[in-house]
Amino acid sequence: MLPWLVAVAPFGLVIGVTAGHSSIPSAVGWFTGPAIYGGSAQIAAIQLLDSGAAAASVIATVLVINLRLVLYSAALARYWRGTPLWWRLLAGYLLIDPSFVVGIRRYEHHRWAYAAARQGDQRLTPDVGLGDLRSSHAFYFGGAVVLWVGWLIALGVGTVVGARVPEGLHLELLVPLYLVGQVVPDLRQRATRRAVVVSSVVVGACIAAPLNLGIVVGITAGLAAGYLTSLKDRPGPTATPAPSAQEHQL
Amino acid sequence: MSPWFVILVAGIGSYAMRICMTLTDRLIVPPRLEASAEMVAPAAFAALASASLTPLVFSATGLSAAAPVVLAVAAAVAGTAGTGKPYVAMLAGMPTYWVAAALM
Numbered sequence: 025m026l027p028w029l030v031a032v033a034p035f036g037l038v039i040g041v042t043a044g045h046s047s048i049p050s051a052v053g054w055f056t057g058p059a060i061y062g063g064s065a066q067i068a069a070i071q072l073l074d075s076g077a078a079a080a081s082v083i084a085t086v087l088v089i090n091l092r093l094v095l096y097s098a099a100l101a102r103y104w105r106g107t108p109l110w111w112r113l114l115a116g117y118l119l120i121d122p123s124f125v126v127g128i129r130r131y132e133h134h135r136w137a138y139a140a141a142r143q144g145d146q147r148l149t150p151d152v153g154l155g156d157l158r159s160s161h162a163f164y165f166g167g168a169v170v171l172w173v174g175w176l177i178a179l180g181v182g183t184v185v186g187a188r189v190p191e192g193l194h195l196e197l198l199v200p201l202y203l204v205g206q207v208v209p210d211l212r213q214r215a216t217r218r219a220v221v222v223s224s225v226v227v228g229a230c231i232a233a234p235l236n237l238g239i240v241v242g243i244t245a246g247l248a249a250g251y252l253t254s255l256k257d258r259p260g261p262t263a264t265p266a267p268s269a270q271e272h273q274l
Numbered sequence: 275m276s277p278w279f280v281i282l283v284a285g286i287g288s289y290a291m292r293i294c295m296t297l298t299d300r301l302i303v304p305p306r307l308e309a310s311a312e313m314v315a316p317a318a319f320a321a322l323a324s325a326s327l328t329p330l331v332f333s334a335t336g337l338s339a340a341a342p343v344v345l346a347v348a349a350a351v352a353g354t355a356g357t358g359k360p361y362v363a364m365l366a367g368m369p370t371y372w373v374a375a376a377l378m
Contacts, residue, residue, distance in 0.1 A: 034361065052277045059285030064315060068322055069284055079275040079283075086284040089318045090291055097295035104296050116293035196326070197343070197371055198364055201350045203323035205363025208354040210316040223317040224324040231328045239321050246317035251310045 029171055032122060033178040035063050035202070040182015041189060042067065042199050046074035050183045057179045061172070062120055064206075065089040067199055072239070084240050096124040103131040107161065115161075118168035127164035131157075215257055219250025342374035 036057075043053020048070065056066040065086045072082045096119055104112050189195055211217045223246025230238030327347060331340045346367040353366030 038364075048277050052281060055278065056281055056285075059281045060288050061285075062288060064318060064322075065284070065288065068318065069281060071322060071326065073277050073280065079280045082280050083284045083287065085318070087287045087291070089314065090288045091314055092312075093288065093291040094294060097292055101295045109297075112296045113293060116296050117289060119292045194371065194375070197330075197346060197368065200323045200326040201346065201363045201367035202360070203319040203326075204347060204350045204367070205354045205360035207316050207319045207323070208351055208363070209358055209360065216313050216316050219313040219317040220320040223320040227321045227324040228328045231325065231332075239325050242321040242324065243314075243318050246320065247310050247313055250313040250317065254310075254313075 029122075029174045032063070032171070033174060036175050036178025037182035037185075038198055038202055039063060039066050039070070040179045040184075041186030041195055042182075043070050043179075044183045044186025045189070045195060046070055048073045050187060054176075054179050054183045057176045060086060060090070061117070061175070062090050062093075067203075068239075071199070077239075078237075081237055081240060085243070088240070088243055093119060096121075096128075099128055100124070100131070103157070103160070111161070115165055115168070118165070118172055120168075120171075122171055123164065123168035126167050127160075130160045130163045133160075215250045215254035218253045219246040222246045222249035338378040341378055342371045345374045346371035 039056075040054070043056070044050050046053060052073070053070050056069050060066050060069060068085045068089055069082055072085060097116065100115075100119070104115065107115075186195070207220055211220060223242045226245040227238050227242030230241055232238075233241065327343060330343045349370035350363035350367035353362040354360055356362075
């Protein structure tokens with residue numbers, strides 16, 4: 025989890041700086057961390073609140089961006105079956121891209137080891153039986169807590185520093201540039217490329233729409249265009265995607 | 275509506291998404307949602323970037339104000355495409371903006 029923490033900490037700083045620079049109270053910007061706990065959704069919420077968007081628009085945008093969490097939840101559900109309710113409630117709160125990637129790898133390793141042991145008619149030892157599943161739970165939970173604490177610290181530092189950065193540096197450009205950097209590696213796939221282009225163009229065309237509704241309209245239009253393109257490219261639905269190491273951090 | 279309340283509601287909704295599948299075995303992810311999921315983040319990021327950059331470019335007074343932003347984005351795209359590392363966008367884009375703005 026430490027490499028992830030190093031990778032996402034600058035992003036937390038950027039979000040904190042953005043919150044410190046925005047018109048909303050810095051504490052509200054920081055509060056997006058423990059409440060929403062997802063970098064891209066946090067940035068969206070801060071930017072939309074800063075521009076005076078309607079509450080419904082902010083909430084809808086956050087939920088659309090975080091929709092992928094449903095898939096992560098579905099992927100981990102099979103491993104968390106049988107755990108206490110309190111554990112699932114707490115572990116679910118810590119679920120985000122890095123914790124999912126690190127956690128699911130560990131759980132799948134356990135599943136493969138378990139299947140291999142059964143296939144080879146070996147006696148199940150704690151290393152490949154329930155004992156290993158418990159250690160996978162501990163691995164996920166420990167890593168996720170470290171990430172969560174590191175993320176909130178980075179946000180806090182960014183929020184404090186951000187309010188003191190000179191206006192002349194134009195750090196308001198930092199977030200759009202960050203977003204550009206996140207999008208570019210995804211442009212190899214035709215469907216994603218089309219989703220990105222349509223989304224950008226529609227938002228640009230709807231920039232004067234009231235309550236910043238253009239963003240929600242743009243995302244929806246982009247997803248529709250991407251989905252239609254993917255139908256042409258591959259007839260059947262794909263399997264649950266697991267985010268790559270370069271995928272959107274937090 | 276208070277921004278605190280908006281963030282809280284958005285947070286509760288996000289939390290519900292995180293735990294919904296782990297609390298029951300009956301929910302099934304619709305295939306259409308699965309197929310579109312990998313495009314949500316890029317589409318949302320592009321929308322947010324466009325919403326930030328469009329006013330900077332089109333409300334700029336003259337080429338000298340708009341050009342640094344365009345050049346910064348171009349440098350960000352080129353830097354990321356060349357290295358495959360997303361953070362290069364900021365490392366390439368911001369200095370390009372500062373230099374271009376100083377020159378124009």
